[in-house]
Amino acid sequence: MSVITVERIKLFSTRSPWWCMVISAVLSIGLAALFLGFLPSDEKPRATILMTQGGAQLSQMVMMVMAALAVTTEYRFGTIRTSFQAVPQRATVLLGKTAVVAAVAGVVGVVASFGAWAIGNVVDGSADLAINTAAEWRLVAGQGLVFALSAVIAVAVGILIRQSAGAIAILILWPLLLENLVQLIPKVGDDISQWSPFKNADSFLNQGQAFGLAGEPGQYALSPWWALLYFAGWAAALMTIALFTASKRDA
Amino acid sequence: MIEAQGLTKRYGATVAVDNLSFEVKPGKVTGFLGPNGAGKSTTMRMILGLDTPTSGDVRIDGQHYRDLHKPLTKIGALLDAKWVHPNRSARAHLAWMAASNKLPKSSVDKALEMVGLTSVAHKRAGAYSLGMSQRLGIAGALLGDPEVLLFDEPVNGLDPEGIVWIRTFMQKLASEGRTVLVSSHLLSEMSLTAEELIVIGRGKLIAQSSTRDFVDRASGTTVKVRTPQFDQLQNLLRQQQLITRIDDAEDQGKALLVEGNVTTDQIGELAAAHAIVLHELTLQRGSLEQAFMQMTGDSVQYHAHDELAHVADVQLPPPAGTEVAAGPKEEN
Numbered sequence: 120m121s122v123i124t125v126e127r128i129k130l131f132s133t134r135s136p137w138w139c140m141v142i143s144a145v146l147s148i149g150l151a152a153l154f155l156g157f158l159p160s161d162e163k164p165r166a167t168i169l170m171t172q173g174g175a176q177l178s179q180m181v182m183m184v185m186a187a188l189a190v191t192t193e194y195r196f197g198t199i200r201t202s203f204q205a206v207p208q209r210a211t212v213l214l215g216k217t218a219v220v221a222a223v224a225g226v227v228g229v230v231a232s233f234g235a236w237a238i239g240n241v242v243d244g245s246a247d248l249a250i251n252t253a254a255e256w257r258l259v260a261g262q263g264l265v266f267a268l269s270a271v272i273a274v275a276v277g278i279l280i281r282q283s284a285g286a287i288a289i290l291i292l293w294p295l296l297l298e299n300l301v302q303l304i305p306k307v308g309d310d311i312s313q314w315s316p317f318k319n320a321d322s323f324l325n326q327g328q329a330f331g332l333a334g335e336p337g338q339y340a341l342s343p344w345w346a347l348l349y350f351a352g353w354a355a356a357l358m359t360i361a362l363f364t365a366s367k368r369d370a
Numbered sequence: 371m372i373e374a375q376g377l378t379k380r381y382g383a384t385v386a387v388d389n390l391s392f393e394v395k396p397g398k399v400t401g402f403l404g405p406n407g408a409g410k411s412t413t414m415r416m417i418l419g420l421d422t423p424t425s426g427d428v429r430i431d432g433q434h435y436r437d438l439h440k441p442l443t444k445i446g447a448l449l450d451a452k453w454v455h456p457n458r459s460a461r462a463h464l465a466w467m468a469a470s471n472k473l474p475k476s477s478v479d480k481a482l483e484m485v486g487l488t489s490v491a492h493k494r495a496g497a498y499s500l501g502m503s504q505r506l507g508i509a510g511a512l513l514g515d516p517e518v519l520l521f522d523e524p525v526n527g528l529d530p531e532g533i534v535w536i537r538t539f540m541q542k543l544a545s546e547g548r549t550v551l552v553s554s555h556l557l558s559e560m561s562l563t564a565e566e567l568i569v570i571g572r573g574k575l576i577a578q579s580s581t582r583d584f585v586d587r588a589s590g591t592t593v594k595v596r597t598p599q600f601d602q603l604q605n606l607l608r609q610q611q612l613i614t615r616i617d618d619a620e621d622q623g624k625a626l627l628v629e630g631n632v633t634t635d636q637i638g639e640l641a642a643a644h645a646i647v648l649h650e651l652t653l654q655r656g657s658l659e660q661a662f663m664q665m666t667g668d669s670v671q672y673h674a675h676d677e678l679a680h681v682a683d684v685q686l687p688p689p690a691g692t693e694v695a696a697g698p699k700e701e702n
Contacts, residue, residue, distance in 0.1 A: 128462060
């Protein structure tokens with residue numbers, strides 16, 4: 120698959136993706152160290168695996184920024200035209216990019232989540248942080264899938280918006296603000312929130328976890344794997360719209 | 371061969387390219403000439419399948435660009451030298467382009483060598499001067515060793531050394547039997563590089579001819595004569611079937627402008643044979659720029675009215691052996 124090679128060369132031949140990857144992993148691992156390391160000694164034994172994953176959302180944001188930039192910088196510098204000139208099948212080019220970016224985000228997600236879990240074990244030896252249940256495996260290893268799918272959404276938004284600042288603003292405000300704000304709408308707010316894509320990604324990770332000190336579990340509309348599938352559905356739908364738009368409009 | 375048929379591109383109410391039909395013949399440098407905003411870049415983007423025509427059609431050897439397999443091996447293009455990621459090295463930029471068309475890695479080194487960038491290939495493209503960026507763009511166009519090459523305003527903003535380099539390079543490419551379509555808004559530049567010309571203004575075809583015909587027509591000469599025996603000379607010239615015009619704009623009195631292929635020698639001898647006193651006898655050559663402006667004058671999108679109105683006063687001999695679509699006349 121030559122488009123995969125192309126996008127791999129593109130992604131790794133500039134520095135900013137490397138920075139994003141390092142920052143993403145460091146955020147997860149560093150925050151886990153801080154969250155567990157600064158627990159008062161009497162609370163340390165009550166720490167849970169979920170608490171080691173407190174920085175994951177922030178890491179995920181960083182990878183979404185990288186994914187969106189992988190597209191928007193091409194529009195910014197005009198290389199998208201060279202790309203489409205080299206391979207006129209635009210959907211193929213963009214799917215190649217999506218595959219590479221999603222794979223990278225997935226790997227970083229797994230490194231970040233297992234790194235955070237490992238550092239939690241180091242700074243808080245008194246807690247039981249062993250990964251035993253299927254739910255616990257889903258939480259730690261599943262970050263890879265959530266990172267990869269959110270990168271797909273980020274690429275799709277990047278293709279549609281074509282502009283770095285706008286795309287990044289949407290990608291940060293959507294999961295962090297919008298999906299929380301809709302809860303404030305009377306009567307329907309909770310339902311809308313439960314069916315929001317990023318809330319379902321959380322639902323996939325958080326269901327069946329020991330929350331302990333991390334607060335109360337929320338309301339879930341779907342079982343974990345259906346929730347992930349629902350999140351994947353959003354990613355697929357957005358990507359389809361993005362590919363259709365990019366193929367139709369002038370480059 | 372590139373063939374455009376009734377190519378039209380509208381952006382809302384503005385018509386960028388208007389029912390344009392032309393042919394780019396193989397093995398020659400064809401100049402794509404027109405003032406800024408005439409629709410040259412839009413046309414080139416449509417050739418490359420980047421913009422979709424509103425109507426009409428453009429094909430490369432009978433195929434649409436989007437249907438080409440490994441297009442870089444068929445047609446190379448430099449539309450904008452700045453279309454490079456500034457933090458990516460020249461080598462990496464060419465490497466991904468090569469990978470996209472499954473070209474061997476050696477093609478990157480070969481292309482860098484051809485444009486003389488080998489020693490700076492590892493540097494980030496953002497640090498390149500315009501001349502170097504232009505060379506990188508050309509390296510990208512040559513990567514797949516294509517038969518057809520497209521360059522959009524390649525000498526724009528270059529220093530004299532860069533201009534000469536591009537000029538000789540394009541001639542070399544054509545001498546290798548490649549088809550080269552190069553756009554410019556400078557007729558004088560095109561007269562040095564291109565063998566054929568496609569002239570457009572406001573998106574419409576103004577002329578398609580050989581550069582030689584176009585330049586001959588454009589740089590036609592007139593002989594200016596001043597004499598106290600004005601009527602006598604005028605009658606004499608009329609008897610010789612020469613076309614004359616009266617130029618009384620100057621304070622020195624009326625002057626006669628003699629058109630057609632006449633020399634000052636002929637007029638001088640003719641006057642002497644009939645004992646006519648001459649006060650002035652000069653050869654006037656219309657510049658290429660003036661001629662070009664006159665032809666495209668009506669079709670320049672944004673212009674300062676007074677200046678062009680004056681330029682348009684320059685009269686030119688009628689074309690010889692050139693197909694010219696004058697003014698708003700529709701083709702076909």
